[in-house]
Structures are given as C-alpha cells and as structure tokens.
Amino acid sequence: MKYKELIINDPTELLFGNAPHPVTTRRGLEIGGGQVYAELNFTLPMMSINNDTLPDVYRHYKEIAEGALQRALELHSKGVVLELETLLEMTKTPSIGIEVVNIMNETCEDYYQKYGLKSEIRLTPNDLREFERPAKQRTSALLEPMFELFEKGALAGGDLLSIESTGGKEVSDGALLMCDIKAITFALAVLGVRDMHFLWKKIKAIADKTGKIAGGDTACGFANTAMVLAEQRMIPRVFAALVRVISVVRSIVAVEEGATGPHKDCGYEGVFIKAIAGIPISMEGKTAACAHLSPVGNIAAAAADLWSNESVQNIKLLAGMAPTVYMEQLEYDVRLMNEALKAGSVPTHILQKLLVDSDIYTDPQAFILAPENVIRISQALVKGESYVANARNGALEAIDMIEEALQSGKMKLPELETGYLPVLRDELSGIPDSESDFIEMMLPALDQSKFILSEYGL
Amino acid sequence: MSNLIEQIAICVENGKVNAASPYPPQMKGQPGSDELTKQALEEGVSPNDLLNKALVPAMEKVGQKFSENKIFVPQMLLSAKAMAASMQHLKPYFQSGEVKRKGTFIMGTVFGDLHDIGKNLCCMMIEGAGWEVIDLGVDVQPEKFVDELDHHPDAVVGLSALLTTTMVNMATIIDFIRNKYPQTKVAIGGAPINNDFAKQINADVYTKDPQGLVVWLDRLSV
Structure with missing residues (x-):
C-alpha cells in the first residue's frame, strides 16, 4: 500500500467541509475547500428502459435536473453535485447514458449561465x-461499453468520474451471509485491491485524456450490503463494522492510482480515506433514508465535504417530485454545516461533536466513524506492508476499540452480537502478512468455480 | 429410534453437519446429522419420520428463532447445511417416491437483475420447510421458468427483483408463464415490491420476508 502514514493525524482536523487536498471543478465548486455542498442522487421510477420508453427516460432526467437546480437556486445554494448512477441499459448502450449526461449538463450550464449556480455531474x-x-x-x-460511457460521458459533461466496482463480489456475497471474515478479507484485500488497480489505471487515463476529475470508488456492494443486512438483523452489526474497515484498503486503491476525490457516497469508508489521503469525500446519512436505513444518520456528516441522499426515485410526493424534495433536505443540512464553518472553529467543532455524540455509542458501525476512532483505526490500516496485513490490522484495532467501549459501559450490545467478537478476532488473527501466503491459505477453502483467478492477475 | 430422531433434530437446529465440523463448539467431536441420518436409516427408521419428525420441525424452530432475532443468518445457513447432509441420505427415497416433499418451488431473480441474497435466503428457508427447490439463479428469462414448469407443471414459482427498473420484468414473466400454465401460483418479493404491485401484475402473493413465503406455501400445500 502506497500510504504509510496519515495526512490527517489530529481528529480535530477531520472536519466537514475541509480537506487537505480540495478539488476545484470546471464551474468552480471547491470541494473540501471550506464548505459543504449537496450531492443529489436519483433514479427512475418503476419503468422499463427500451426504445419505446427512451423519450420518457430522457424526460425524467431533464425534470430531475431542472427541479433540483431550481430548488437549489431558490434556497440560495452555493453549489450542487448531481450524481448520475447509470442503470444497466444506459451502460450497455452507452449512447443512452451519454444522452442523459448531455441533457443534464445542458440544464447545469443553463443555471450556471443564467443564475451563476455552480453545479457538476458525477458520472457513475x-x-x-x-x-x-x-x-x-x-x-x-462488457468493459468496452463501460469505458465508452466513461469517456464519451465525460466529454458530454460528466465531470467527476466514479464507479462502485465489483471485483471480489463473487466471493463476498456468500461470505457476508456466513460472517466469514477471512473470505471477506480475501474478497476485498486481494481480489478487490487487484481489480481496483486494473480498473482505476484506466479510469484515471480517461480522466486525464478528457480533462475531467477522477473521483473515487466505494465498496457499496460489500460494506453497504453488510450494513443493510445488519439493519435487517441478518448478520451482526459488529461484523458489518469490520467489513467497513476492511473495505478501506480496497477503496483507497483508486486514490493510489490517481483519483483525487471527491470520493463517492454509498460507502462510509470515505472518512478513513480522507484521514489517510486527505482527499474530499461524499457521505450520506439521515437524508439517505429514502434509499436505505442506517445507524449512522448524523455521525456520517462529521467529515463530509459533499452530503448525499444516496438515491431517490423520481416520483411525486406531496411537496413535489422526490429529487426536488431531497434537494431541499440536503440544502438545509449543508446550510447548517456551512453556517457553523462561517462562524469559526468553535461552533464548527460543537456542531461536529453533536453529530458524533448523537450516534457514536448506539451502534458499532457508528462508533468506528467518530473522528478520533477513524484516526486510530486508520493508523492501524497503514502500518503493515501489504493490503492484507493492513486490512487485518485495521479490523483487529476496531475489535479492540469496540471491546473497550463495551467494557467502559459506554456501548451496550446484546450477547448475540458480542459472542461474535472473539470468533472474529480469532479468525482475523490467523491471517498472515503476505498476500501470497493468504491466497495459499484461502484457495482450498473457497469455491473456485465462482471466480477466475487469472481475471485478477493471479 | 426416537432418540435418533431427536438427536438429528438437535444437530440440524444447531448446525452440526458431521463429526468433523467444528461448529457448534459445544458439539465438537460428536456425530452430526450426516452420520446420524445414515445410522437411523440403517437401523430402520422410516425416512418419512426422519423428514417430518426431525428435519422439518428442526428447521421450523430455526426459522422461528430467526424471526425472534435470536440467531443470525450464518447460524441458519449452518442448519441448512446440516439438513442438506441428511437429505443426501434421503435422496433415494425421494426418487423412489417413498418420501414426498410438500411440493416444488421454482425460484429466480428476474432478467436484468443480479441481486440474489434475498432469493438465496428464500430458497434455503423453503427447502428447510420440506419443499423441493429449483433455484434458477439470477437474470432469469421467462422461457427458463416455463422450461422448468414443463418438468414440474404443479410447481409454485417465486420471482425476486431489487430494482425499480427490473421489477417490471416480473409482469412479463408472469404473463409468459400464465400463457402456458394459467393455474401456476406465483409469489414475488424484493425491496421495491409491495402488495399493490403484486395485485397489479397478477402475482398471487407478495411477502416481505422468507418466513412469510414459507407460511403462504405451507397453506397451499395443506
């Protein structure tokens, strides 16, 4: 792993709206440069995407962009990011995705020219x-249409290039349900890391070629899936917290390959990446309940540079279309954070403390996101010589900290949860330092019909 | 004999697959459902009794514990593995018709959709409830369901989808199935699905979780 020490070592410097390496966009958003912006994410309502429905698909995205930007303007927004996470058909047939970017970019440009409202499109x-x-x-x-969409979509106005890549998911899906922490480590720190290196070299090259920004890549299909399963009481919350920590070594590879942020939403590992690499991040919390429930509604905002709603369908609510409604909710959230930033360090830290303290001991997944805990875990995440060792070290540190919180009485968890901690510690402790030793250990235990080693350079 | 049935039920309930399996720690070194089922059959225990007095009730208990938040999915999966180990020994009796399952359930995630965690849990719970489960996997086209129904015309079909843009494919599949098999019962589920949608596309039932589906299926099989 490239990073051997943290860019942010002091928890008081791990703050919302401020990143050591801010990113300035084409229309002038300075992400991580002293204020928080809203990042709106949206999707289609229930409908098929085919030749017959394409005009309707395009109409939806135009309506979403116009409604959101109009509301942002009315709320005196300082700037907005609109995230277009393409659906299968839009990537398989890149011309569809590119046209959606075109339509949205025209709206962004229109609001910029007419009203000076700065907005950018994150293309995912x-x-x-x-x-x-x-x-x-x-x-x-299938890589060909995907990269075509990246490149032509970037030229059409997708300024922040991101993805939620899925290398290693073949192993992690089953491992999540079995709470198999070794297999999760293999999925993320071996397969995931290797795939991220492969993918992000290419994405960074496209960003450079098109003059766009290489954003980031969250482990949504891994760690957020774990969180949602824990929320549904299918797997323990302590396990989901460890999956989050392990996902850091996988997601930071995008930065190692040249991504500058803003790191993507839909993955709370962003705070660790901000501490390690200093890049701005997007986070989501209570305002993302439209997409999934979570135990980190407030604490997730503690170090956010973009504040996201994850995803909402373009359906009518009493107040208006849902993306417009969520634009308003996000704007009020960031307005509060920006007011604190404007008022200075003391009010900013008071607001951050309230965001942290209101969630920290309610769930281990929230606990690990508190700035002082992020720094401590991040230090463990960079001290080893390999991604595998760092994943193991970070997860073991998180177990230590969860147990300390339990022993102090500050955090309470049922026995059903705590019973997993010694088992998980034991499993993690058996993971060797070197990747090759770990691969040798794991291969006999894994169903190798599910993944192709050569597709990971093995 | 009843002691063996009881022991097998305990193995399934606790996820004890065989003597070599280290789980659960308190049963380390003891024979699991694999060895005990073999022994029971050799000693003349009726395969029907094994299925209906040991395996199915044990899995019912496991489902109940899960519903009451007393265990997580990993424990449930281990129980399913223990049951599968027993079922291997019962296979010849299913094939000969001496032992009958409650019915056949054909399950798949609709075309265009790859999400399979919910589907897999349903398959496991339904099999544990005594049904034969045919898992067609993910991204399943309508033709594949009908091909399978050709072999099992009385089967119940389950459809899963997680996206707002793929849930509509459920309607296509149901229409395709009913065109050839108008009586086929279809259950649907997934994050964006609700009762209204189920009615709208003529599905027979929507259940929000696997346990609900098992309850509905058991009513059908009575």
Whole structure:
C-alpha cells in the first residue's frame, strides 16, 4: 500500500467541509475547500428502459435536473453535485447514458449561465462485469461499453468520474451471509485491491485524456450490503463494522492510482480515506433514508465535504417530485454545516461533536466513524506492508476499540452480537502478512468455480 | 429410534453437519446429522419420520428463532447445511417416491437483475420447510421458468427483483408463464415490491420476508 502514514493525524482536523487536498471543478465548486455542498442522487421510477420508453427516460432526467437546480437556486445554494448512477441499459448502450449526461449538463450550464449556480455531474457507470458469472474482470467484452460511457460521458459533461466496482463480489456475497471474515478479507484485500488497480489505471487515463476529475470508488456492494443486512438483523452489526474497515484498503486503491476525490457516497469508508489521503469525500446519512436505513444518520456528516441522499426515485410526493424534495433536505443540512464553518472553529467543532455524540455509542458501525476512532483505526490500516496485513490490522484495532467501549459501559450490545467478537478476532488473527501466503491459505477453502483467478492477475 | 430422531433434530437446529465440523463448539467431536441420518436409516427408521419428525420441525424452530432475532443468518445457513447432509441420505427415497416433499418451488431473480441474497435466503428457508427447490439463479428469462414448469407443471414459482427498473420484468414473466400454465401460483418479493404491485401484475402473493413465503406455501400445500 502506497500510504504509510496519515495526512490527517489530529481528529480535530477531520472536519466537514475541509480537506487537505480540495478539488476545484470546471464551474468552480471547491470541494473540501471550506464548505459543504449537496450531492443529489436519483433514479427512475418503476419503468422499463427500451426504445419505446427512451423519450420518457430522457424526460425524467431533464425534470430531475431542472427541479433540483431550481430548488437549489431558490434556497440560495452555493453549489450542487448531481450524481448520475447509470442503470444497466444506459451502460450497455452507452449512447443512452451519454444522452442523459448531455441533457443534464445542458440544464447545469443553463443555471450556471443564467443564475451563476455552480453545479457538476458525477458520472457513475454501473459495473457491467457483474452481469457475467464468473466475472471476467479483465477480459469481458462488457468493459468496452463501460469505458465508452466513461469517456464519451465525460466529454458530454460528466465531470467527476466514479464507479462502485465489483471485483471480489463473487466471493463476498456468500461470505457476508456466513460472517466469514477471512473470505471477506480475501474478497476485498486481494481480489478487490487487484481489480481496483486494473480498473482505476484506466479510469484515471480517461480522466486525464478528457480533462475531467477522477473521483473515487466505494465498496457499496460489500460494506453497504453488510450494513443493510445488519439493519435487517441478518448478520451482526459488529461484523458489518469490520467489513467497513476492511473495505478501506480496497477503496483507497483508486486514490493510489490517481483519483483525487471527491470520493463517492454509498460507502462510509470515505472518512478513513480522507484521514489517510486527505482527499474530499461524499457521505450520506439521515437524508439517505429514502434509499436505505442506517445507524449512522448524523455521525456520517462529521467529515463530509459533499452530503448525499444516496438515491431517490423520481416520483411525486406531496411537496413535489422526490429529487426536488431531497434537494431541499440536503440544502438545509449543508446550510447548517456551512453556517457553523462561517462562524469559526468553535461552533464548527460543537456542531461536529453533536453529530458524533448523537450516534457514536448506539451502534458499532457508528462508533468506528467518530473522528478520533477513524484516526486510530486508520493508523492501524497503514502500518503493515501489504493490503492484507493492513486490512487485518485495521479490523483487529476496531475489535479492540469496540471491546473497550463495551467494557467502559459506554456501548451496550446484546450477547448475540458480542459472542461474535472473539470468533472474529480469532479468525482475523490467523491471517498472515503476505498476500501470497493468504491466497495459499484461502484457495482450498473457497469455491473456485465462482471466480477466475487469472481475471485478477493471479 | 426416537432418540435418533431427536438427536438429528438437535444437530440440524444447531448446525452440526458431521463429526468433523467444528461448529457448534459445544458439539465438537460428536456425530452430526450426516452420520446420524445414515445410522437411523440403517437401523430402520422410516425416512418419512426422519423428514417430518426431525428435519422439518428442526428447521421450523430455526426459522422461528430467526424471526425472534435470536440467531443470525450464518447460524441458519449452518442448519441448512446440516439438513442438506441428511437429505443426501434421503435422496433415494425421494426418487423412489417413498418420501414426498410438500411440493416444488421454482425460484429466480428476474432478467436484468443480479441481486440474489434475498432469493438465496428464500430458497434455503423453503427447502428447510420440506419443499423441493429449483433455484434458477439470477437474470432469469421467462422461457427458463416455463422450461422448468414443463418438468414440474404443479410447481409454485417465486420471482425476486431489487430494482425499480427490473421489477417490471416480473409482469412479463408472469404473463409468459400464465400463457402456458394459467393455474401456476406465483409469489414475488424484493425491496421495491409491495402488495399493490403484486395485485397489479397478477402475482398471487407478495411477502416481505422468507418466513412469510414459507407460511403462504405451507397453506397451499395443506
């Protein structure tokens, strides 16, 4: 792993709206440069995407962009990011995704020219490779339309390039349900890391070629899936918290390959990446309950540079269309954070403390996101010589801290949860330092029909 | 004999697959459902009794514990593995018709959709409830469901979808199925699904979780 020490070592410097390496966009958003912006994410309502419905698809995205930007303008917004996470059909047939970017970019430009409202589009093609099992991560024909969408979508106005890539998901899906922490580590710190290196070299090259910004890549399909499963009481929350920590070593590879942020939403590992690499991040919390429930509604905002709603369908609510409604909610959230920032360090830290303290001991997944805990875990995440060792060290540190919180009486968890801690510690402790030793250990235990080693350069 | 049935039920309930399996720690070294089922059959225990007095009730208890938040999915999966180990020994009796399951359930995630965690849990719970489960996987086209129904015309079909843009494919699949098999019962589920949608596309039931589906299926099989 490239990073051996943290960019942010002091928890008081891990703050919302401020990143050591801010990112300035084409229309002048300075993300991480002293204020927080809203990042709105949206999707289509229930409908098919085919030739007959395409005019309707395009109408939806135009309506979403216009409604959101108009509301942002009325609320005196300082700037907005609109995230287009493409759906299968839009990536498979890149011309559809590119046209959606075109339509949205025209609206963004219109509001910029007429009213000076700064906005940018984060373009997030979905990872098509997931549609083949076992996935051909490096040789799939599906890579071609995906990269075409990245490149032509960037030229059409997708300024922040991101993805939620799925390398390693073949292993992690089953491992999550079995609470198999070794297999999760293999999925994220071996397969995920290797795939991220492959993918992000290419995405960074496209960003450079098109003059756009390489944003980031969250482990949504891994750690957020774990969080949602824990929320549904299918797996323990302590396990989901550890999956989050392990996901850091996978997601930071995008930064190692040249991504500058803003790191994507839909993955709370962003705070660790901000501490380690100093890049601005997008986070989501209570305002993302439209997409999924979470135990981190307030604490997630503690170090956010963009504040996201994750995803909402374009459906009518009493007040208006849902994306417009969520634009308003996000704007009020960031207005409060920006007011604190404007008022100075003391009010900013008071607001952050309230955001943290209101969630910290209610759930281990919230606990690990508190700035002082992020720094401590991040230090463990960079001290080893390999991604595997760092994943193990970070997760073991998190277990230590959760147990300390339990022993102090500040955090309370049922026995059903705490019973997993010694088992998980034991499993993690058995993970060797070197990747090759770990691979040798894991291969006999894994169903190798589910993944192709050569597709990961193995 | 009843002691063996009881022991097998305990193995399934606790996820004890065989003597070599380290889980659960308190049963380490003891025979699991695998060895005990073999022994029971050799000693003349009726395969029907094994299924209906040991395996199905044990899995019912497991489902109940899960519903009451007393266990997590990993424990449930281990129980399912223990049951599967027993079922291997019962296979010849299913094939000969001496033992009958409650019915056949054909399950798949609709075309265009790859999400399978919910589907897999449903498959596991339904199999544990005594049904034969045919899991067609993810991204399943309508033709595949009908092909399978050709082999099991009385089967119940389950459809899963997680996206607002793929849930509509459920309607296509149901229409396609009913075109050839108008009486086929279809259950649907997934994050964006609700009762209204189920009615709208002529599905027979929407259940929000696997346990609900098991209850509905058991009513059908009575």
